[in-house]
Amino acid sequence: MLIESKYTALFDLLGKIEQCGFAIDKELVVKKILVFAPHPDDAEFYAGGLIASLVAAGNKVKILTITDGWCGSYHHTQMELGQIRQKEAIQAAEIMGTEVAFLGYHDFTLDTLPAGELREKLIRCIRMEKPDTVITIDPMATNEAHPDHRALARAGGDAVAHSGLPLVYPEHISDGLDAHFVPEKYFYSDDPARYNQFIDITAHIGMKLEGMRAHQSQVEFLVEDVARQAQLAGLDIQTLLGETAQNPFQALSFAIMSQAERVGSLAGYKYGEGYRYARFHAFVEELLAQ
Numbered sequence: 001m002l003i004e005s006k007y008t009a010l011f012d013l014l015g016k017i018e019q020c021g022f023a024i025d026k027e028l029v030v031k032k033i034l035v036f037a038p039h040p041d042d043a044e045f046y047a048g049g050l051i052a053s054l055v056a057a058g059n060k061v062k063i064l065t066i067t068d069g070w071c072g073s074y075h076h077t078q079m080e081l082g083q084i085r086q087k088e089a090i091q092a093a094e095i096m097g098t099e100v101a102f103l104g105y106h107d108f109t110l111d112t113l114p115a116g117e118l119r120e121k122l123i124r125c126i127r128m129e130k131p132d133t134v135i136t137i138d139p140m141a142t143n144e145a146h147p148d149h150r151a152l153a154r155a156g157g158d159a160v161a162h163s164g165l166p167l168v169y170p171e172h173i174s175d176g177l178d179a180h181f182v183p184e185k186y187f188y189s190d191d192p193a194r195y196n197q198f199i200d201i202t203a204h205i206g207m208k209l210e211g212m213r214a215h216q217s218q219v220e221f222l223v224e225d226v227a228r229q230a231q232l233a234g235l236d237i238q239t240l241l242g243e244t245a246q247n248p249f250q251a252l253s254f255a256i257m258s259q260a261e262r263v264g265s266l267a268g269y270k271y272g273e274g275y276r277y278a279r280f281h282a283f284v285e286e287l288l289a290q
């Protein structure tokens with residue numbers, strides 16, 4: 001039996017049933033997961049394996065895409081690219097079995113927003129969605145080059161830390177929302193020094209790649225960007241990569257699988273993703289560990 005975590009009355013009932021001696025399999029509880037992604041492809045690119053594994057286990061995953069990603073092309077106009085990338089994100093969500101929503105900011109603008117604006121919006125989203133788990137960028141990762149990623153990392157980290165306090169943005173409460181503490185947080189980054197939890201994505205790497213395949217314009221852009229730099233460095237990418245140079249998805253798949261192999265090897269998995277995982281205050285965690 002699958003159980004909706006938001007139905008607290010049902011949980012009360014289940015608690016009573018447990019007290020009566022019936023075992024409840026906690027693994028069957030459906031969790032609600034909210035993913036913050038700065039650009040349309042980032043959820044699949046950074047956390048596609050974890051997302052695919054959560055969906056496969058019956059959980060509900062919603063991706064909140066913060067910007068339109070309209071700067072990632074050498075060929076399209078911004079308006080064209082914004083529309084293309086939104087369609088691709090919707091396709092990726094259909095493939096992955098997730099939901100996707102768009103916050104509507106433009107690419108490369110998040111660090112220019114008024115102080116606190118994005119944080120307030122994210123806290124409002126958390127209070128509306130009431131997720132059991134949030135997946136967002138690690139605010140403490142040190143190697144993040146994109147200003148949108150750094151801005152979301154800071155705002156998302158602040159949001160998951162404070163969404164449970166009713167006196168933070170009390171206007172939300174006046175609007176009928178409840179403060180909501182997020183019990184589980186997965187922070188993604190490219191910084192292995194930050195990882196304290198590894199996810200075995202061996203059974204889900206195929207789905208991660210299929211999700212990425214839907215972001216065709218971004219796959220082509222990422223590969224073209226590297227190829228242009230290789231050319232500037234005096235390398236003949238055509239000779240080095242052969243047919244792969246003509247197939248951007250194949251080239252990106254190779255890069256994603258190599259990265260997943262490297263991370264997986266840190267935990268004994270064939271393919272893995274690494275996260276900074278957090279739940280409760282350290283004192284509560286100590287009590288739980290006893």
Ligand SMILES: [Zn+2]
Pocket residue numbers: 038039042146149
């Ligand atoms: Zn991005």
